[in-house]
Amino acid sequence: MAVCIAVIAKENYPLYIRSAPTENELKFHYMVHTSLDVVDEKISAMGKALVDQRELYLGLLYPTEDYKVYGYVTNSKVKFVMVVDSSNTALRDNEIRSMFRKLHNSYTDVMCNPFYNPGDRIQSRAFDNMVMSMMVQVC
Amino acid sequence: MEGLTLSDAEQKYYSDLFSYCDIESTKKVVVNGRVLELFRAAQLPNDVVRQIMELCGATRLGYFGRSQFYIALKLVAVAQSGFPLRVESINTVKDLPLPRFVASKNEQESRHAASYSSDSENQGSYSGVIPPPPGRGQVKKGSISHDTVQPRTTADPQEPASPVVSPQQSPPTSPHSWRKHNRHPSGGNSERPLAGPGPFWSPFGEAQSGSSAGDAVWSGHSPPPPQENWVSFADTPPTSTLLTMHPASVQDQTTVRTVASATTANEIRRQSSSYDDPWKITDEQRQYYVNQFKTIQPDLNGFIPGSAAKEFFTKSKLPILELSHIWELSDFDKDGALTLDEFCAAFHLVVARKNGYDLPEKLPESLMPKLIDLEDSADVGDQPGEVGYSGSPAEATPSKSPSMPSLNQTWPELNQSSEDTAIVHPVPIRMTPSKIHMQEMELKRTGSDHTNPTSPILVKPSDLSEENKINSSVKFASGNTVADGYSSSDSFTSDPEQIGSNVTRQRSHSGTSPDNTAPPPPPPRPQPSHSRSSSLDMNRTFAVTTGQQQAGVVAHPPAVPPRPQPSQAPGPAPHRPVDADGLITHTSTSPQQIPEQPNFADFSQFEVFAASNVNEEQGDEAEKHAEVLPVSFQEVEKASDPASSLRVAKTDSKIEEKTATSAPANVSKGTTPLAPPPKPVRRRLKSEDELRPEVDEHTQKTGVLAAVLASQPSIPRSIGKDKKAIQASIRRNKETNTVLARLNSELQQQLKDVLEERISLEVQLEQLRPFSHL
Numbered sequence: 001m002a003v004c005i006a007v008i009a010k011e012n013y014p015l016y017i018r019s020a021p022t023e024n025e026l027k028f029h030y031m032v033h034t035s036l037d038v039v040d041e042k043i044s045a046m047g048k049a050l051v052d053q054r055e056l057y058l059g060l061l062y063p064t065e066d067y068k069v070y071g072y073v074t075n076s077k078v079k080f081v082m083v084v085d086s087s088n089t090a091l092r093d094n095e096i097r098s099m100f101r102k103l104h105n106s107y108t109d110v111m112c113n114p115f116y117n118p119g120d121r122i123q124s125r126a127f128d129n130m131v132m133s134m135m136v137q138v139c
Numbered sequence: 140m141e142g143l144t145l146s147d148a149e150q151k152y153y154s155d156l157f158s159y160c161d162i163e164s165t166k167k168v169v170v171n172g173r174v175l176e177l178f179r180a181a182q183l184p185n186d187v188v189r190q191i192m193e194l195c196g197a198t199r200l201g202y203f204g205r206s207q208f209y210i211a212l213k214l215v216a217v218a219q220s221g222f223p224l225r226v227e228s229i230n231t232v233k234d235l236p237l238p239r240f241v242a243s244k245n246e247q248e249s250r251h252a253a254s255y256s257s258d259s260e261n262q263g264s265y266s267g268v269i270p271p272p273p274g275r276g277q278v279k280k281g282s283i284s285h286d287t288v289q290p291r292t293t294a295d296p297q298e299p300a301s302p303v304v305s306p307q308q309s310p311p312t313s314p315h316s317w318r319k320h321n322r323h324p325s326g327g328n329s330e331r332p333l334a335g336p337g338p339f340w341s342p343f344g345e346a347q348s349g350s351s352a353g354d355a356v357w358s359g360h361s362p363p364p365p366q367e368n369w370v371s372f373a374d375t376p377p378t379s380t381l382l383t384m385h386p387a388s389v390q391d392q393t394t395v396r397t398v399a400s401a402t403t404a405n406e407i408r409r410q411s412s413s414y415d416d417p418w419k420i421t422d423e424q425r426q427y428y429v430n431q432f433k434t435i436q437p438d439l440n441g442f443i444p445g446s447a448a449k450e451f452f453t454k455s456k457l458p459i460l461e462l463s464h465i466w467e468l469s470d471f472d473k474d475g476a477l478t479l480d481e482f483c484a485a486f487h488l489v490v491a492r493k494n495g496y497d498l499p500e501k502l503p504e505s506l507m508p509k510l511i512d513l514e515d516s517a518d519v520g521d522q523p524g525e526v527g528y529s530g531s532p533a534e535a536t537p538s539k540s541p542s543m544p545s546l547n548q549t550w551p552e553l554n555q556s557s558e559d560t561a562i563v564h565p566v567p568i569r570m571t572p573s574k575i576h577m578q579e580m581e582l583k584r585t586g587s588d589h590t591n592p593t594s595p596i597l598v599k600p601s602d603l604s605e606e607n608k609i610n611s612s613v614k615f616a617s618g619n620t621v622a623d624g625y626s627s628s629d630s631f632t633s634d635p636e637q638i639g640s641n642v643t644r645q646r647s648h649s650g651t652s653p654d655n656t657a658p659p660p661p662p663p664r665p666q667p668s669h670s671r672s673s674s675l676d677m678n679r680t681f682a683v684t685t686g687q688q689q690a691g692v693v694a695h696p697p698a699v700p701p702r703p704q705p706s707q708a709p710g711p712a713p714h715r716p717v718d719a720d721g722l723i724t725h726t727s728t729s730p731q732q733i734p735e736q737p738n739f740a741d742f743s744q745f746e747v748f749a750a751s752n753v754n755e756e757q758g759d760e761a762e763k764h765a766e767v768l769p770v771s772f773q774e775v776e777k778a779s780d781p782a783s784s785l786r787v788a789k790t791d792s793k794i795e796e797k798t799a800t801s802a803p804a805n806v807s808k809g810t811t812p813l814a815p816p817p818k819p820v821r822r823r824l825k826s827e828d829e830l831r832p833e834v835d836e837h838t839q840k841t842g843v844l845a846a847v848l849a850s851q852p853s854i855p856r857s858i859g860k861d862k863k864a865i866q867a868s869i870r871r872n873k874e875t876n877t878v879l880a881r882l883n884s885e886l887q888q889q890l891k892d893v894l895e896e897r898i899s900l901e902v903q904l905e906q907l908r909p910f911s912h913l
Contacts, residue, residue: 052513059666112475114445115463123460127499 001091002099004083005131007107007122010076012036016122020049020135021085035061035069039079041070056104057097072100073097078107079112101133106130151215153209181215189213230363418503420487428483448485455489462497464490468502480507 004025007016018034021027038061058071061084072080080103085090108118110124156177178188195210217223420428429439435451438444443451445466452462469485472479477485486505491500 018700109467109473112445112470112473113466114449115459115464115466123463124467125464129500 002082002084002134004032004081005103005134006032006081008032008036008039008079009031009082009104010078014129015078016131018128018131018135028083031064031067031069031083033127035081036079038062038069039071039073039081043073043077043100051132052091057100059093070096070100072104074107080107081097088099100131143489149213153212156212157205157208178211178215181219183218187218191218244620261650304501416488418499419482419505424490425483426485428486429479432479432482432487442478443482445475445477447484448477452485452489455493457489457492459491462489464498465492468499469506471502706803 002020003117004017006014006018006029009015014032018030019028022031027108038041041056042058042061056072056074058073061069061071062079063069066086067083068085068086070082072082074080080100082099082103084096106124106127107122110127113124114123116122159177175188178191181188181244185192191214194214195207319527322361397864431451432439432443448466449462453459455462465485465488469481471481471484484502487506576726785863
């Protein structure tokens with residue numbers, strides 16, 4: 001269960017950010033922003049090799065005391081950043097991967113919509129629902 | 140304000156009422172005057188009304204926002220039901236009947252209201268306040284000019300309710316029945332077409348009376364004369380009812396319910412024919428959609444690409460966000476293109492939206508694309524089709540592909556293909572035992588005349604080498620047996636050439652995995668072929684490696700191949716002297732049979748061996764062995780380099796095995812050493828391919844084989860046919876087999892020794908080599 005999920009465009013502006021409602025959203029926005037540097041670093045490190053060989057899942061970008069930030073980048077340099085609660089120890093790497101996979105699939109569906117212009121903010125309800133389902137269920 | 144949970148009926152009803160009260164079309168606030176009128180119509184004491192107003196917060200706010208209004212309505216219902224007015228009671232009181240607002244005329248209305256609430260199905264609960272739902276008659280799809288989106292939509296549901304409520308009513312008369320039915324005083328609906336949103340209350344009162352009038356109106360409107368407001372995507376006005384909102388009994392009440400109180404109620408024109416489901420597409424609508432589809436994509440089974448669809452739907456002037464949502468809902472398979480069904484669903488949603496219905500969160504069942512697209516496109520008549528729609532979602536859900544039909548169709552294909560793939564892999568069926576092998580051997584033997592001697596021999600060796608496993612048949616007690624088996628096998632194959640036939644038989648059996656399913660007809664055949672096949676395979680694998688690639692061959696008992704080698708290796712030395720006789724002839728042939736393919740080589744040797752050791756009837760399918768043996772024999776004789784000696788050893792071992800086996804089998808035979816050879820030869824036989832080429836050689840060796848055979852007790856040719864004889868031969872083979880097994884172990888030992896020698900020699904060679912290169 002993530003506390004914050006963000007989709008960042010290639011030019012590093014956000015296409016979609018959603019945080020668990022009870023949290024201080026600004027903090028998460030900041031964390032996502034700082035994590036972009038780490039993402040870029042990881043991309044460039046692997047960039048020497050062919051893009052194909054680069055894996056989409058970047059893994060843990062950096063941990064903080066309370067949270068862990070995971071990253072995932074698509075072949076079109078669209079980045080997904082997910083912030084999860086550190087106390088949520090049950091989350092394994094595989095689960096994070098599957099969450100990113102779902103995100104990627106939903107993102108692809110959004111892209112397929114002819115009414116969606118790439119680069120617009122993602123306002124798809126279906127995407128939203130999917131993200132909400134992955135969020136921490138905080139009442 | 141506490142969260143207010145409304146049932147579908149309530150939701151609709153409240154929306155309608157709100158629309159009604161929202162004279163100024165603000166969509167946010169209702170005029171107090173209207174509200175008060177409403178409350179008065181609720182026949183509640185004034186103080187209760189005041190209390191309600193306080194509770195809902197209107198007093199505080201000074202106006203009735205939507206939420207306040209809803210809460211107020213709920214409180215009215217609470218009050219009317221006799222429950223104490225509390226804020227909590229809003230949500231706690233379950234199954235609250237809809238608030239009844241009684242106008243002057245009818246008690247029935249209240250009754251209607253009551254029944255209405257009970258009929259939550261009938262969404263008609265749109266208290267007629269709102270103008271006929273869009274579906275009614277003309278749905279105005281595209282024309283923005285039509286403002287009466289919502290009223291229309293709301294009205295529509297009411298009509299549909301009628302069919303539900305009064306089944307006997309046919310859709311067109313729904314308004315009529317609706318009226319009668321306790322449709323809640325949505326009498327307004329009927330009026331609406333005429334009067335517009337204005338006197339909503341009157342409809343209530345006139346629900347009954349209005350019914351007739353309404354009916355007239357309805358009926359007048361029902362038949363959807365193509366009205367101006369029909370979808371005007373800059374297109375010809377389509378059929379009448381765009382949205383036949385059928386207050387559906389079942390579905391999507393939830394979805395439609397949130398009819399925005401777009402009160403611009405003037406959509407009286409809307410006439411919905413039948414409301415079974417607000418999202419159902421009527422025939423006329425569907426026909427219209429199909430026509431529209433054709434304008435974009437003439438092929439009804441084809442797709443509309445996303446870009447074309449985008450342009451088309453953009454004409455409807457809906458906001459992009461909503462169009463995007465509609466797309467998400469309707470593109471069921473998420474492929475970026477719209478099939479006919481998807482297109483109709485999208486179109487329908489657009490129409491609904493234009494008429495004020497809120498877009499559902501998920502696709503209504505009636506709009507889900509059917510699985511079988513073909514049926515759909517053919518099914519213009521909607522009602523059944525729509526019913527089918529509801530059915531289809533179940534099917535559709537699992538798979539999103541528009542080509543569901545193709546999917547369905549592929550399934551049987553898959554099955555078939557799977558059947559094809561069920562090709563039998565060369566079942567190395569280790570054949571059982573000796574019996575079969577025996578039989579085969581005998582058959583083989585009996586089969587061929589001239590090749591008899593060879594064939595059995597060939598067979599034997601192969602069997603020998605291959606099979607330790609094949610104990611039984613290996614036991615060619617005598618050359619006769621072998622011969623018999625051989626001939627019998629030949630007879631099976633009914634090939635002129637024993638060997639060839641045997642080989643073929645075995646080959647077909649073993650090699651071709653696909654053919655495994657149909658091993659050669661005669662029972663014994665498969666067996667022997669099995670055993671043989673293993674040997675065959677070995678040969679074959681070797682052969683394959685060399686050049687023949689036969690499916691399944693390699694797959695065939697891989698274990699077999701090695702066998703001949705080891706068996707051969709130890710063989711040579713001890714048996715060498717014995718084999719020398721026969722070997723000599725063999726050696727003449729290519730001793731250096733390819734190590735990997737001793738088969739080839741072996742054949743020749745096998746033949747020789749077979750000639751010499753025909754007796755052995757090795758059920759062993761190790762062709763390799765058979766082949767190797769002869770080779771080994773030859774090589775042994777040559778006592779050539781270690782490598783070859785190895786092979787020779789192998790062949791020798793085979794031969795030895797054969798001889799060993801044959802020895803016990805043929806006690807009388809002094810040619811013990813010859814015993815093994817026949818086995819390898821026999822095995823050889825298995826390798827059909829080799830047998831073939833080797834036929835000539837075999838024939839050459841025939842003489843030898845014949846000699847061997849002769850030395851061996853003659854195996855009744857009829858064994859193959861005679862069960863007893865077969866069994867006897869089987870027994871003999873078994874005995875031979877055990878002997879051969881022992882021999883095999885000995886040969887193995889010898890093989891190890893020889894291998895060591897070889898290694899040492901190779902080392903020496905390596906040492907010498909550098910000098911040579913220098």
